Amino acid sequence: MKTLNLKQVREIFWAEIVTEEEKREYRVKKTQNDYSTDIRCKWVNFTDYLCKNGDITQKQADRYTL
DSSP states (O other), X not given: OXXXXXXXXXXXXXXXXXXXXXXXXXXXXXOGGGSOHHHHHHHHHHHHHHHHHTSSOHHHHHHOOO
């Protein structure tokens, strides 16, 4: 089974999961802790969902960051 890489997961997250208002917060040079709590919580829930769905491994879910 082929899993999603970090770039693909980030692209899906920013395109499908966050609201338009939250998308304005996106910056290439921001690290995970620079984003709002809402965005970080959505990221964790999103990667957890992908892991449970089999799209990424548990190791990837633990390692992937915004």
